[in-house]
Amino acid sequence: MAKCPICKAAETVTKFRPFCSKRCADVDLHRWMGGQYAVPVEEPSDDFDVGIETAIAEQDMPDKLH
Numbered sequence: 001m002a003k004c005p006i007c008k009a010a011e012t013v014t015k016f017r018p019f020c021s022k023r024c025a026d027v028d029l030h031r032w033m034g035g036q037y038a039v040p041v042e043e044p045s046d047d048f049d050v051g052i053e054t055a056i057a058e059q060d061m062p063d064k065l066h
Contacts, residue, residue: 004012006024019025031037 002012002018003010004020004024005018006027007020009020009024012018012020016022016025019028
């Protein structure tokens with residue numbers, strides 16, 4: 001049988017599965033609501049912004065040959 005993911009207790013209660021108690025289920029919910037399980041985001045570098053601005057500027061110049 002799986003252990004409680006919060007307190008690691010060996011016994012889990014069917015009503016609160018996979019947790020062992022309402023308390024552990026609430027702790028998990030609080031972590032979700034607080035963003036503790038969020039995947040970190042890597043912000044694009046400044047070079048990305050320059051590349052986008054250059055591409056937009058090139059689109060605005062129809063006379064330029066490709």
